[in-house]
Amino acid sequence: MSWLDRQSFLGANSEQRLAEVTVGLVGLGGGNSHVAQQLAHVGVGNFVLADMDHISLTNLNRLIGGTWWYVLKRTAKVAIMKRMILAINPKARIETHPKQWQLAGDVLKRCDVIVGGLDNVRGKDELDAFCRRFLIPYIDQGMDVHKLDRGHGHLVAGQVVLSEPGSPCLRCMGIVTDEALAEESRKYGAAGGRPQVVWSNGVLASLAVGLVVQMVTPWSRRARPGAYLSYDGNSGLVTEAERFRRWNAASCSHYPHTAVGDPSFDIRKFVAGDVSAKHAPLGWRDWILRSVRSWTNALFL
Numbered sequence: 485m486s487w488l489d490r491q492s493f494l495g496a497n498s499e500q501r502l503a504e505v506t507v508g509l510v511g512l513g514g515g516n517s518h519v520a521q522q523l524a525h526v527g528v529g530n531f532v533l534a535d536m537d538h539i540s541l542t543n544l545n546r547l548i549g550g551t552w553w554y555v556l557k558r559t560a561k562v563a564i565m566k567r568m569i570l571a572i573n574p575k576a577r578i579e580t581h582p583k584q585w586q587l588a589g590d591v592l593k594r595c596d597v598i599v600g601g602l603d604n605v606r607g608k609d610e611l612d613a614f615c616r617r618f619l620i621p622y623i624d625q626g627m628d629v630h631k632l633d634r635g636h637g638h639l640v641a642g643q644v645v646l647s648e649p650g651s652p653c654l655r656c657m658g659i660v661t662d663e664a665l666a667e668e669s670r671k672y673g674a675a676g677g678r679p680q681v682v683w684s685n686g687v688l689a690s691l692a693v694g695l696v697v698q699m700v701t702p703w704s705r706r707a708r709p710g711a712y713l714s715y716d717g718n719s720g721l722v723t724e725a726e727r728f729r730r731w732n733a734a735s736c737s738h739y740p741h742t743a744v745g746d747p748s749f750d751i752r753k754f755v756a757g758d759v760s761a762k763h764a765p766l767g768w769r770d771w772i773l774r775s776v777r778s779w780t781n782a783l784f785l
């Protein structure tokens with residue numbers, strides 16, 4: 485019996501597949517804090533966490549795992565997420581990079597899938613380009629709040645997009661546009677924090693986690709590459725975006741298939757020992773040490 489028995493419907497070897505997959509989480513704000521927590525519960529075994537920020541008071545309305553104690557200590561978000569994941573799954577292997585994600589490129593390019601929690605268009609564009617280059621499926625989450633006319637309140641809306649080889653990219657889907665990039669650079673430094681709430685972040689993050697599990701295990705197959713799920717937070721409806729449904733180009737023109745690969749790849753750096761060591765089972769001493777460490781973290785930090 486295993487702690488993952490209730491999800492055995494995910495298919496043959498799903499537990500092992502999830503334990504072996506490496507997920508990169510870039511940007512650990514409201515959205516990706518849900519993703520980190522859920523992936524730990526699902527049994528994902530390897531994480532690369534990149535975010536240069538520390539928790540602040542205004543994060544407490546939405547950062548899963550965030551507490552007053554962490555705010556007082558100005559703890560790095562990557563450290564908060566690492567402790568949360570280990571408290572759920574002490575066997576998880578986690579690399580933390582408390583810096584700009586671009587500086588962790590060498591590690592991120594080894595990920596099997598990357599989930600972005602970036603709230604600026606420039607960052608989304610760069611991360612999509614990075615993932616296209618290294619043939620990594622990229623899941624982007626975005627949420628916004630729009631003021632409605634004549635005192636009708638606000639519209640909460642968002643989307644989750646899976647950009648992968650053979651599917652439309654963020655530019656094809658209109659998530660990244662030249663106008664949005666120009667608008668963002670005009671406002672640079674003047675824009676305040678975007679409105680964010682925990683429950684709509686949670687809906688989008690859950691959709692993103694569903695896509696990750698769908699990619700890794702055999703429980704369900706998507707009919708075609710990519711995905712664009714559109715969320716209307718006022719009605720609570722999630723639908724496949726019309727723009728994605730109508731997209732039928734043979735390939736994305738922004739990232740031609742010739743512009744892929746790693747110019748710095750050197751086969752001599754990959755010896756068999758390194759690869760097998762990554763997935764070597766933990767000895768019982770390691771397991772006890774990790775468990776005690778995560779319980780201590782959960783109780784006192």
Ligand SMILES: [Zn+2]
Nearest residue numbers: 653656736738
């Ligand atoms: Zn494109």
